[in-house]
Amino acid sequence: SLFGNKAKDVFKNIDSILILAAGTSYYAGLTAKYWFESIAKIPTAIEISSEYRYRDSVPNLNQLVISISQSGETLDTIEALKHAKKIGHKKTLAICNVQESAIVRASSLVFYTRAGIEIGVASTKAFTTQITVLSLLALHLGMVKGSLSRSEYQKHLAELESIPDKVSEILKQEKLIKEVASSFNETSNCIYLGRGYNFPVALEGALKLKEISYIHAEGYPAAEMKHGPIALIDEQMPVVVIATKKGHYDKVVSNIQEIKSRKGRIIAVVSEGDVRVKELADYCIEVPESLECFTPILTTIPLQLLSYYIAVQR
Numbered sequence: 405s406l407f408g409n410k411a412k413d414v415f416k417n418i419d420s421i422l423i424l425a426a427g428t429s430y431y432a433g434l435t436a437k438y439w440f441e442s443i444a445k446i447p448t449a450i451e452i453s454s455e456y457r458y459r460d461s462v463p464n465l466n467q468l469v470i471s472i473s474q475s476g477e478t479l480d481t482i483e484a485l486k487h488a489k490k491i492g493h494k495k496t497l498a499i500c501n502v503q504e505s506a507i508v509r510a511s512s513l514v515f516y517t518r519a520g521i522e523i524g525v526a527s528t529k530a531f532t533t534q535i536t537v538l539s540l541l542a543l544h545l546g547m548v549k550g551s552l553s554r555s556e557y558q559k560h561l562a563e564l565e566s567i568p569d570k571v572s573e574i575l576k577q578e579k580l581i582k583e584v585a586s587s588f589n590e591t592s593n594c595i596y597l598g599r600g601y602n603f604p605v606a607l608e609g610a611l612k613l614k615e616i617s618y619i620h621a622e623g624y625p626a627a628e629m630k631h632g633p634i635a636l637i638d639e640q641m642p643v644v645v646i647a648t649k650k651g652h653y654d655k656v657v658s659n660i661q662e663i664k665s666r667k668g669r670i671i672a673v674v675s676e677g678d679v680r681v682k683e684l685a686d687y688c689i690e691v692p693e694s695l696e697c698f699t700p701i702l703t704t705i706p707l708q709l710l711s712y713y714i715a716v717q718r
């Protein structure tokens with residue numbers, strides 16, 4: 405198998421998963437939590453490395469500890485992994501981009517993201533490869549655990565194989581995304597909203613804007629907006645909303661209506677052919693349809709490009 409025979413025995417006997425990571429890798433992990441539970445039906449917890457390493461926690465030794473890191477050298481994640489081992493964990497898997505790294509050396513199983521050398525700090529291709537690898541792992545675990553039928557597995561795999569072409573489609577909207585970026589000239593704050601599988605994408609989108617465009621941004625689960633952040637929305641506030649079809653579409657549309665009634669500027673990432681959001685939003689960036697669970701691999705791309713073009717302009 406993809407992960408080797410050693411992995412098969414380990415995977416068969418786990419009852420849950422604990423993910424450890426920082427920054428963008430943490431958001432990749434959060435996406436994976438949704439997949440591990442929906443596709444593989446394995447209870448999954450996720451912790452920020454720098455919190456986990458210092459807090460008292462109760463180890464479950466039947467848990468698979470997955471550490472996710474582009475560099476494999478993030479000190480908090482190395483220490484979180486060492487801490488996990490110290491309190492008794494033995495089943496460790498690293499999802500890592502750098503082969504000769506501390507996290508790889510400290511883990512019993514390894515799955516490389518093979519993104520090539522990450523030159524910029526923004527971890528964009530790292531994130532995309534991390535979630536792709538994690539989606540494969542979710543499918544694989546689903547098979548090992550018997551929670552996914554072979555035909556469902558094949559269906560998901562075929563969808564994954566179609567993702568690169570769909571990403572190429574998204575890249576064709578470069579001109580539109582540049583235009584959206586130019587509307588950010590006077591912007592000093594921005595909110596990102598997403599629900600379900602696309603909630604972690606909202607967090608990652610906000611992080612990219614902060615990190616490379618130096619604009620304050622917050623990512624929120626769309627429905628949580630009404631519990632506070634809504635107070636910040638006015639005509640100065642761009643709100644980037646991921647509103648792809650399926651899943652929570654109707655609910656996200658009503659979130660968008662709330663933003664609209666507060667005069668917020670709406671930049672939406674929608675499914676190809678969308679009509680309802682187009683009536684409400686200032687800008688709509690389309691992504692091709694996909695299985696709902698895999699939309700994060702697509703919706704991430706326009707948000708990365710948006711931050712990039714805003715940064716270039718600034």
Ligand code: F6R
Nearest residue numbers: 427428429473474475478526527
């Ligand atoms: C975001 C970014 C950081 C890293 C974080 C973890 O673009 O670069 O947030 O994601 O420092 O780094 P790795 O993945 O190397 O452990």
